[in-house]
Amino acid sequence: MKEAHHKADEKTYKFGMVIDLDKCTGCGACMVACMAENNLPFRKDNSDRLRSNLWMRVYKISNGRSFPDLDISFIPRPCQHCEGHGHHAATPCVSVCPATATDYSHETGIVSQVYTRCFGCRYCMAACPYHVRVFNWWDPTWPKGMSKYLNPDVSVRMRGVVEKCSFCYHRYQRAKNKAYAEERRELHEDEYQTACTQACPAGAITFGDLKNPEHKVYKLKKSPYAFRLLEKLGTNPKIYYVSTRDWVRKAGDVYLGKEGKDVTHA
Amino acid sequence: MKLDRRTFIELIVGFSAGAGGGFMATPVNWKLMDDMTIWSQELWPRYQLGGLKGSLPQQGKVTHADSVCNLCPGGCGITVRKVGDRATKIEGREGYPVNDGGICPLGAAGLQLLYGPWRIPSPLKRIGKRGSGNFEKISWDEAINEVVQKLGNLRQKGQSHTVACILGSDEGTVPRLFDRFLTAYGSPNFIRTASAEDTYELALGLMQGTTGSVGYDLERANFILSFGSGLIEGWGSPVRVIQAHSTWRSGDLKDRATVVQIEPRLSNTAAKADNWHPINPGTEAALALGLAHVIIKESLYNADFIGKHTFGFEDWSDSSGKTYMGFKRLVRTEYTPEAVAKITGLPAKKILTLARAFAKAKRPLAVWGRGKGTVSGSLYECMTVHALNALTGNINKPGGVSARPQVATRSWPEVERDATALSGSRRPRIDGAGSNRYPLTRYLPDRWSQVMNGGKAGAIQALLVHGADPYFTTLDSAAVAKAFDAIPFVVSFSTCLDETAYHADLILPNHHYLERWEDLPTPVGLQKPILGMLRPVVSPQFDTRHAGDVLMTIAKSMGGSVASAFPWDDYETLLKETMGDKWGSLEAAGYIVNEGYKPSAWSKAFGTPSGKFEFYITAFDQAGVKIGKDVGYLPHYEPVQPEGNPATYPLILIPTELMRLADGAVGNPPFCTKTLEETELKKNDLFVEVNPKTAADYGLSEGHHAMLETAKGKAKVLVHLFEGIMPGVIGIPKGLGHAAYDDYLAGKGVNANSLIGVVEDPVTGLSAAWGVRAKLTRV
Amino acid sequence: MDSASAPFDSALFPEGVKRCKFKWFLFWVAVLHGPIMVGVIGTLMCWGLALNVTYLNNNYPFGLWIAADLGIIALGGGAFFTGFLRYVVNIEELKNIVNYAVVIGVICYAAAQGILGIDIGQPLRGWFIFWHANVHSMLTEVAFCITCYFMVLCIEYLPLILENRQINKLGFFHGLAHHLHGAMPTIAAVGVFLSFFHQGSLGGVPGVLYGRPFAFREGFLVWPWTFFLAILSAIACGPCFTILVTWFTEKCAGKQLVKKNVIDILAKISGRLLVLYLILKILDTIVWVGLAKGVGAPFSSFYANQPYGYWVLITEIGILGIIPAMLLLSERVRRNEAGLIIACLLNCAGIFMNRWIIVVQTCAQPVMSFDKFVSYHPNWVEYATTLVFVWVGAVVIMLSYRYLPIFPQEKELNPL
């Protein structure tokens, strides 16, 4: 599906998520929904996370205490679709890609990945502090018959290129095409939702336009319990998290968490 | 020119320089570069997709089809996105009364099961040794003939009672067809695989006089006290529970529901709870009684309910004047917080606080059923937890407990049984359920294999298995394997090559759940009547047939009264007839729900001999259950000793359940296996969870290989140090250790059921085992 | 020369020098082909079976290859810097070693590009870096400058080939060589310009990663200041590498090829630059500690995971920095063969260690508090494919030495 043509008076968005960690149960439905939606490959042995290909990864983090004081939280981590600001007016990964194979869209705020352009230098992976980007260490293959379920809206990636969460960009394209056909300029909140948001049984993920006061994310991100991962680095991510547990917020915000006495987790 | 050494060298040099420069000056090299790029993107032979070249999967018209998922007892509504005739995505169905748009990882990976290489392509007949995995394709006629022959012979020989069926459920038209088949054929041996429902049904039957299992109004409860239930891991209908959990977590902080998890291990459910109380495994009943003690002592119970609608709370005397101890006295004397603290390891102070918080909550709910509810458990333990719900009067109330209701469907005509059928079905069941020893129990799924191995090897001559994988899911795998070996004829109706199919003689593959019609009654744990309808979303991908049709064909081919018990043309006719006037709305909407359903008021709710909620079970005597001591009539704590000698096996092994790992009759699809943590599976080895203190005692560190041994078997495992598990306890995940399926699942880890044996509940005969004694040695 | 005992290929030798028997030459070339074949097999595995044959992973997108790349380019910096000193600063003596510096440079730069051809996941699309260039990317700058500078090096190498005794007899090539010689100061200046940029950009590759506090440095002009550190460290160690290779060549040839005073000039300049570099590097480290702390990354966290303990810092700056700098500053040490070689070895090892740190330790360093540290070590495929350029380089040197007039002082130092 191809993008409708740009107009000068293009409606712009800043899509992002607010993920409620109090609700997230670590069930993993978002991970599987993402894999199914975006034609992610799988292998007979996927147990090596360092080479596994997950666009959405749910981290299991702990407060580092001993039995029975241990506490655990789950942190679903799609691409943070960083915007960058201040000195770093550019997305960490986008600014380094030598072949312009990944780009920041000012129309949507989405950080794209063009697989057929990427030549696999992996510089973008080194640039991303969230371990979002994954490399195709193998040719993708499907057991006989399995390729039947592949989604034609998303191209299958070849080995040797980097990929990552696209905010299910093809869904935006579909929604936008539909809106254009109906001579609308603006998408409704529920018209464009990502696969992980839709799947989440806990309703922990809310997706929408962060700058549109009508959208749920607009209000949710203002929660006193909201935070972003590695806020201090200035990556300016578009994924907000909400947790009422102090240690969780600190774990997300503070690099390495060993900064000083204000950090409770080990 | 004379070609001497010098000119030769000159020529070589000149030619090389010329050729190199010349080539670089032509567009040929650029063209080649471009071609190679395209080749690397499009024509690279490795990712030719189903005959299509390139990286673009086939396009087509996009449509959506609604159906229901039956990969677990959840029964969620699903919407399948199709492109042309291909199903490309499964999503939760918006507005469906179980899951309203949500889905679980297993459900979302369902298409891998539909299109996977583990599908059984056609009827298969075993050729090699059993378990060798060698099968040959045969036609449906041959396959059905074979069953008809074998079953016909047995029936002729008067051995109809040696035929057994094992199913995953006894509700809905297909399980009922199997039951009906056995009735007409002449066997009492319909067996349902184990679940917490087995025990809950009995507990509710005894205490409330109701039939059927439990329904919880989780959504409206505001204090949830779970006794080891894996609410998040997949208890009942996991998507529904997770949605309820989000309800508990919504609204203002101060209005939020409180969740307390009692469990020796920090499971996902425990991690999501407001409070996690690890107690010594197997002492849940003692804790429930300790809480009851505080509630009673401090008069925090619902006096109205207790006073008017219960029996056996206070001491009472029968007509002869004999006095019996009531629940109150038992609890007051035996289960002081101090005594309970000693048993459970939970400090008395915490017991006090917890009891008060629970009893003072607006709509408190005590939940029972270990883990995902895949083991039956102890009857008394279930009763003690249910007694807490009675103390707060939270029965048949919003946010409370009630019996799980069903949508009524049309009944079928009585089976006209011939003499063989009559005598056959009156024979004792091979598992002993319903016998004098276990008069209350309907099925003893963990016991039939023990009986066979205990000297009755010939008890089952033919076994039909549908919608279950008993070879994999039954406790004490070695005993099950041995019993299977003794059955001369095993028929599987499985759609995938599961363990049972792998060890069967004949496989009559059913349509996949996305290829067939089937009704799905109210899912486990729900408190409102729901009837869902599976419908064919895609046409059958292989030469498979609906199990209902196959069974009816078999019955009809057997002739006589067996045939006449099945007057329907085919399964679809039967389904429509059974649904009656509901068919129209079922076909159109895909489900029926009675949102306004209210369970009966207290005055009419209890079908016990006393007509009240019974703390003192009078039904025991009526049913002829032999209860030795007085206390046996009351919910009380009776430790279930795990198997094994403490001297040899100093540690306790408990099975753990993971949301991302299917451990029932459905094998884990690759997408789900891919989501397992690196501390759960590494290559083909699973990790057991060990507290660092315990690990230190045995010289084990993170990632070490260890030998895990129990009285039932041993297995090489990897060690994961986890502060969330009680010292002295080891956790082993359920759902790995398949030999069947294929390399995406087979050979990974060990089956936890192979290490855990059955511990019989003295009253029900069901397995009450919650773990096993074990030892762990470094290798 | 007695033509009867002269080697079979003696007609190709430079005028007035002695070379070993052809069969010996062939023997050594053949011996080197052993490890070369292993490297070729590794390369074919990477291309044919994809990069899963390495130990690289998503946490270590960069490993030995990229570290080696940065190291090799820095070592090859001897070429442009010697050229700069010879043609721009006009240090006349250096004409006696600049040829060899160019040969070493060609080898290093070819190696760097060859390694990248194996490292990238889609080598057939490697040219997208030029075609779809992103001007903001340090790697784009690197790619353009390295490629251009490699061409410059080839042009600098070309006259040496043309001066082969036989080729030079052809009028056209003789003339070409002559003209190229004349243009050499201009070419060298262009090379210096390009080289400054790519040496710097390579330093900027990790320096711009503001998501990685371990690597990130604030900007100076349009570059992070690691840009300038990288240039400085390259010119401080490149000459030492030239000295090392020359020394090793002399040992193999069994004769002196370059006069001591020429070597000493290089060593002295190297030592002084190294001191300057170290001062700035230490300043950099101090500023960096504050910078990282500002984003919540305490200094200690960078050295909390073995094998990357504090020893890394001490070794890099102390043992492989301050010590060789001191040695190189001392005339006594420089005059002593063993002392000079040890100093050069330490200096070159220091640059490699620095490049490993800025590339691999950067990847190793967890950024999110819940990230787990995992260690990485290269596997045989990575080693073999990296080292193959050493073996190929040796063959190129053997060929160049045998047939091309690289060492102008050889005849004078070794009269026949």
Ligand SMILES: Nc1nc2c(c(=O)[nH]1)N[C@H]1C(S)=C(S)[C@@H](COP(=O)(O)OP(=O)(O)OC[C@H]3O[C@@H](n4cnc5c(=O)[nH]c(N)nc54)[C@H](O)[C@@H]3O)O[C@H]1N2
């Ligand atoms: N080798 C080869 N090359 C071709 C063709 C061919 O047949 N073979 N066909 C040519 C033709 S006709 C066309 S139209 C083009 C199509 O070429 P492209 O449009 O480059 O390729 P696609 O893979 O179809 O689509 C780009 C992918 O980027 C993803 N994406 C993710 N995020 C973003 C984002 O933020 N923005 C954008 N823009 N995309 C995002 C989309 O989901 C989609 O999967 O290819 C041309 N090139």
Ligand SMILES: Nc1nc2c(c(=O)[nH]1)N[C@H]1C(S)=C(S)[C@@H](COP(=O)(O)OP(=O)(O)OC[C@H]3O[C@@H](n4cnc5c(=O)[nH]c(N)nc54)[C@H](O)[C@@H]3O)O[C@H]1N2
């Ligand atoms: N699944 C999926 N489908 C897609 C797309 C996608 O992204 N995913 N992208 C869509 C887009 S953007 C496009 S443009 C279309 C392209 O779709 P098509 O137009 O179908 O493109 P091709 O398959 O590249 O080429 C069609 C045929 O033209 C033949 N051909 C080549 N040269 C000539 C010629 O000179 N003369 C004649 N007569 N025939 C020639 C080729 O051999 C081939 O058989 O695909 C669309 N379909």
Ligand code: SF4
């Ligand atoms: S689907 Fe929702 S609840 Fe489950 S892990 Fe993802 S975000 Fe958490």
Ligand code: SF4
């Ligand atoms: S999270 Fe990583 S990949 Fe995503 S935009 Fe930020 S830097 Fe890029």
Ligand code: SF4
């Ligand atoms: S790996 Fe691909 S996307 Fe990443 S920097 Fe290199 S070319 Fe760009």
Ligand code: SF4
């Ligand atoms: S937004 Fe889409 S691509 Fe990103 S993680 Fe969610 S499902 Fe995957």
Ligand code: SF4
């Ligand atoms: S919870 Fe059960 S029924 Fe619901 S989607 Fe998951 S597997 Fe299917």
Ligand SMILES: [Mo]
């Ligand atoms: Mo196109």
